[in-house]
Amino acid sequence: MTGPLSGIRITDFTFAWAGPHATELLGFMGAEVIKVESMRRPDHSRRTSLTTGQVFTGMNQSGVFNDINLNKLGIRLDLTNPKAVELAKHLVSISDIATQNMRPGVMERLGLGYEALREVKPDLIYLSSSARGATGPERAYVGYAPSFASLGGLAYLSGYADGDPCQLSGEIDLISATTSAFALMAALAHRQRTGQGQHIDLSSSEAVSVLMGEALLDYTMNGHIPQRTGNRDAAMAPHGVYPCLGPDRWLSIAVSTEAEWQGLARAMGRPAWAAAPRFADAAARKQHEDELDRRLAEWTRGYPAHDLMARLQREGVPAAPSCDNQELYEDPHLRERGAWVEVQHPEMGRRVTIAPPWKLSATPAEVTMPAPTLGQHHDYVFGELLGLSREEVAEMEREGVMF
Amino acid sequence: MASALEGVRVVEYAQMVSGPYCGKLLADHGAEVVKIEPPGTGDAARRRGPFYKGYAGPEASALFLYLNTSKRSITLDLNQEEGRRLFRALAKDADILVEDSPAGTLGRMGLGYEALSALNPHLIVTSITPFGQTGPYRDYKAHHLNLYHASGQGYLLPNNSPDLSREPIKIGGLAGDYACGLHAAVAALGALYWQRATGQGQRVDLSKQEALLGLQRANLTRFPNKEPIPTRLAAPNSSMGGLMECRDGHVVMLIIEDHQWTAFCQLVGRPDWAADPRFTDRDARGRHFKAIEPEVRAWMMARTRQEIYHAGQALSCPVAPVLRADEVLADSQLNFRDFFVEVAHPATGPVRYPGAPFKLSETPWRVGRPAPLLGQDNDEIYARLGLGPTERARLAEQGVI
Numbered sequence: 001m002t003g004p005l006s007g008i009r010i011t012d013f014t015f016a017w018a019g020p021h022a023t024e025l026l027g028f029m030g031a032e033v034i035k036v037e038s039m040r041r042p043d044h045s046r047r048t049s050l051t052t053g054q055v056f057t058g059m060n061q062s063g064v065f066n067d068i069n070l071n072k073l074g075i076r077l078d079l080t081n082p083k084a085v086e087l088a089k090h091l092v093s094i095s096d097i098a099t100q101n102m103r104p105g106v107m108e109r110l111g112l113g114y115e116a117l118r119e120v121k122p123d124l125i126y127l128s129s130s131a132r133g134a135t136g137p138e139r140a141y142v143g144y145a146p147s148f149a150s151l152g153g154l155a156y157l158s159g160y161a162d163g164d165p166c167q168l169s170g171e172i173d174l175i176s177a178t179t180s181a182f183a184l185m186a187a188l189a190h191r192q193r194t195g196q197g198q199h200i201d202l203s204s205s206e207a208v209s210v211l212m213g214e215a216l217l218d219y220t221m222n223g224h225i226p227q228r229t230g231n232r233d234a235a236m237a238p239h240g241v242y243p244c245l246g247p248d249r250w251l252s253i254a255v256s257t258e259a260e261w262q263g264l265a266r267a268m269g270r271p272a273w274a275a276a277p278r279f280a281d282a283a284a285r286k287q288h289e290d291e292l293d294r295r296l297a298e299w300t301r302g303y304p305a306h307d308l309m310a311r312l313q314r315e316g317v318p319a320a321p322s323c324d325n326q327e328l329y330e331d332p333h334l335r336e337r338g339a340w341v342e343v344q345h346p347e348m349g350r351r352v353t354i355a356p357p358w359k360l361s362a363t364p365a366e367v368t369m370p371a372p373t374l375g376q377h378h379d380y381v382f383g384e385l386l387g388l389s390r391e392e393v394a395e396m397e398r399e400g401v402m403f
Numbered sequence: 404m405a406s407a408l409e410g411v412r413v414v415e416y417a418q419m420v421s422g423p424y425c426g427k428l429l430a431d432h433g434a435e436v437v438k439i440e441p442p443g444t445g446d447a448a449r450r451r452g453p454f455y456k457g458y459a460g461p462e463a464s465a466l467f468l469y470l471n472t473s474k475r476s477i478t479l480d481l482n483q484e485e486g487r488r489l490f491r492a493l494a495k496d497a498d499i500l501v502e503d504s505p506a507g508t509l510g511r512m513g514l515g516y517e518a519l520s521a522l523n524p525h526l527i528v529t530s531i532t533p534f535g536q537t538g539p540y541r542d543y544k545a546h547h548l549n550l551y552h553a554s555g556q557g558y559l560l561p562n563n564s565p566d567l568s569r570e571p572i573k574i575g576g577l578a579g580d581y582a583c584g585l586h587a588a589v590a591a592l593g594a595l596y597w598q599r600a601t602g603q604g605q606r607v608d609l610s611k612q613e614a615l616l617g618l619q620r621a622n623l624t625r626f627p628n629k630e631p632i633p634t635r636l637a638a639p640n641s642s643m644g645g646l647m648e649c650r651d652g653h654v655v656m657l658i659i660e661d662h663q664w665t666a667f668c669q670l671v672g673r674p675d676w677a678a679d680p681r682f683t684d685r686d687a688r689g690r691h692f693k694a695i696e697p698e699v700r701a702w703m704m705a706r707t708r709q710e711i712y713h714a715g716q717a718l719s720c721p722v723a724p725v726l727r728a729d730e731v732l733a734d735s736q737l738n739f740r741d742f743f744v745e746v747a748h749p750a751t752g753p754v755r756y757p758g759a760p761f762k763l764s765e766t767p768w769r770v771g772r773p774a775p776l777l778g779q780d781n782d783e784i785y786a787r788l789g790l791g792p793t794e795r796a797r798l799a800e801q802g803v804i
Contacts (some may be wrong), residue, residue, distance in 0.1 A: 029593045048659070055685075133762075135740055135762075136736045136740050150655045154578055159561055160569070163561065170619060171556060178586060185592035188592070189595060220756075231572050241552060318546050321552065329626050333540040354620040355613070358587070360590060360605055361606035363597050
C-alpha cells in the first residue's frame with residue numbers, strides 16, 4: 001500500500017452501496033479494510049444489481065460488488081453467534097475505525113454498538129450511516145438511493161420541466177458514501193491531533209439536501225419553491241443538450257459569457273440568425289431560448305458530437321458529448337489519465353473497473369486488489385491478525401461461527 | 404467543544420461551487436479558511452442567483468452565502484507582481500491550498516505546485532479542474548452541465564425513460580459540482596493525515612469528470628466487461644414500483660426483497676398477491692407488474708404521499724415521498740435532528756441554512772461565521788503578513804488588494 005492512510009485499519013460491517021463505497025474510498029488511500037459478512041447475511045450486491053435487476057450466480061460473480069468493494073479483505077462471521085461477536089470485537093480492538101449501516105439499533109442488539117466497542121477500543125471512530133439518521137421519529141425508516149434523493153429534495157428538482165421528478169439512483173448512494181468518507185477523515189484528523197475517537201451519525205437523505213443549498217435558501221429567503229428545468233440554467237443560454245449525427249448522440253453546450261457566445265457563432269460559421277437583435281446579449285438570448293435551442297439543434301444535427309466538441313473547444317466554448325458507456329471507455333482523455341484499471345478476480349477473471357477519483361502525487365491512491373470473495377481472507381485475518389491457529393479456525397468454521 | 408480541523412490553515416483560491424464547497428467543508432469543521440477573491444468583482448458566485456429578495460448585489464447571492472460560511476475573505480490581484488508575492492506569503496504558512504484555476508495558469512504565474520512546495524514543503528495543493536491537470540482535454544472548458552454529461556451520468560437520466568427520443572438531462576441544480584468539491588475535501592484530508600505524520604505535502608489533482616464518473620462506478624463498468632450498455636430506458640425487470648403518482652405528488656418505492664413484497668401486498672390491502680405464483684421473485688414481479696398496475700395506481704391516487712410513506716414504513720416497506728424545497732424545510736425528522744441552523748448575515752438578517760448531514764459526537768459541525776463580505780478580512784490577514792496600515796492603503800490604491 002502506498003496511500004496516505006497506510007497503517008489505518010477498518011472493520012467494515014456495511015452492505016449495499018452507500019456503506020461499502022465509503023470504506024472503499026479509504027481503501028483507495030491505503031487503509032486496510034476488512035469486510036465482515038456471512039452466508040446468512042452476505043452483502044446483497046453479491047446477488048443482484050439494484051439498478052438493472054441483473055441476478056448473479058453464486059456469491060462471487062457480481063461486477064457491482066466488485067466495483068464498490070475493491071481493495072478490501074473479506075471474512076465470514078455469523079454475528080448471531082456469540083463467539084463470532086467476540087471475534088468481531090477482537091478485530092475492532094485492533095482497528096482504528098468501525099463502520100456499519102444497519103437499521104439503527106441492530107448493531108446495539110448484537111453487542112456491536114459504539115458504546116460496547118469503545119470499551120475494547122477507547123479511541124475508536126465509529127460510523128453509523130442510515131437513511132434518516134440514528135435519532136428522531138423516522139430513525140427506523142428504511143430506504144435506498146431513490147428514497148434519499150426524494151426525501152432530500154433533489155429528485156423533485158431533477159427532470160424535464162414538463163415531466164415527472166427523476167428517480168435518481170446509484171450516484172446518490174455513492175454521494176452518501178463520499179460524505180461518510182469525509183466525516184471519517186475529519187474524525188481521523190481530530191484523533192490524530194488529540195487521541196480522541198468519536199461516533200458519527202450520518203443521514204443519507206441529509207447528505208442529499210446539503211447539495212442543493214442555494215435551492216433551499218431560495219425558499220427560506222424568498223419563499224420561492226424551485227422547480228425542474230431539465231438541462232436549463234437560471235441565467236445561461238444556450239445551456240442545453242443537442243442532437244448530433246447518429247442515433248441517440250448528444251452534445252452539451254453551455255455559454256456563460258459574451259466571448260463564449262462569439263466563439264459559438266464563429267464555430268457555426270457566423271449564420272445570419274445568430275446576429276439578430278433577439279440574440280444580441282445574454283438577457284435577450286435567455287428570453288428567446290426556445291428558438292435559440294431549435295436553431296442550435298438544426299446545426300448540431302449534422303455533425304458527430306466529438307467533432308463538434310473539438311471545434312467548439314477550439315473557439316473557447318464549453319461543450320462535451322453526453323457520453324454513453326462505450327464512448328467513455330474509448331475516450332482518449334480518460335485513457336491517458338488512467339481512469340480505467342484492471343483487476344484479476346479469483347472467480348470472474350480479468351475485470352475492468354474505474355480508478356480512484358483523485359490523483360495524489362506523493363502517496364498515490366490505487367486499486368490494488370479486486371473485491372474479496374466471501375470469506376477469502378480467513379488465514380490472514382484470523383491467523384495473522386487475531387492469532388488463531390489453523391485448527392481453531394477450522395473448528396470455528398465447522399461450528400458455524402464463521403458461517 | 405473542539406472542532407475536528409482546529410489549527411488547520413487553508414487558502415482558497417476558487418470560485419463558484421466545487422472549490423468553495425471543498426473550502427466550506429473544511430471551514431465548518433474548524434479550519435481557518437482564507438478565501439482569496441479578485442478585487443472589485445469577487446467570486447463569480449456573488450453575481451449569480453438566487454438573490455435575497457431579488458436584490459442582485461454581491462453580498463446577496465444565496466449560492467455564495469451558502470458555500471462560503473465560516474470563511475474569511477481577502478481581495479488580491481494575482482496579475483500584479485505584488486499580488487503574487489502576497490499569494491506566496493499566504494501559501495508559505497498554509498497546510499492546504501484549494502484552487503480551481505485552469506490547468507497550468509498558476510504555474511505560468513510562478514505559483515505552481517513546484518514553486519510553492521519549494522517555499523513550503525508541507526503544503527498540500529488541491530487542484531480542482533474540469534478534466535484534470537494532464538491529458539488531451541486538460542485545457543477544455545466545462546460547466547456543471549457539460550461535466551454531468553461528459554462523465555456519463557447525464558446519459559443515464561431521466562432513468563426509466565419510455566424511449567430515447569428526448570435528450571438526456573443533468574441532475575437538478577448544481578449537485579454534481581457540489582459532489583466534486585466533496586471529493587476534493589476527502590482527498591485533501593487524506594493528504595493532511597500523511598502531512599501530519601511525515602511533514603510531507605503533495606499535489607492532489609482532482610478531475611471533475613473523473614469524480615463524477617466514479618459516482619456511477621457500479622454501472623459504467625458494464626461495457627468494458629462486455630455487458631450491455633446502461634441507458635436511460637426503463638430496465639424491463641429491474642423491479643416493480645419506482646416512481647408512482649399519488650394524490651398530491653409522487654412517491655418512490657423499491658421492492659427488492661421478498662419480505663418487502665409481502666409488506667407491500669399488505670400495504671395495498673392485497674395480502675393474496677404475496678402468495679400469487681406470478682410474483683414469486685423480483686424478476687417475476689418485474690415482468691408481471693403490468694397486470695396489477697391499474698389497481699396499485701388507483702390505490703396510490705386515493706392517498707397522499709405522507710399517508711403512503713408512514714403506512715408503508717410501519718410495514719418496513721422502502722417507500723419515500725418526493726419532497727419540494729418547502730417540504731424539506733418543514734420536515735419533522737430533519738427538524739428533530741436540528742439539521743437546519745440559523746445564520747445571520749448582515750445583508751439578509753437571520754436565515755435558515757442546511758447544516759451538516761452527520762453528527763460528530765465530539766467535534767460538532769458549526770457555522771463559525773456567516774459568509775464574508777468581499778475583502779472584509781483584508782486588514783487582519785495582511786497585518787498578519789506584516790503589512791502596516793500605510794502599506795495596505797498603498798496596495799489598495801494600486802488595486803493589488
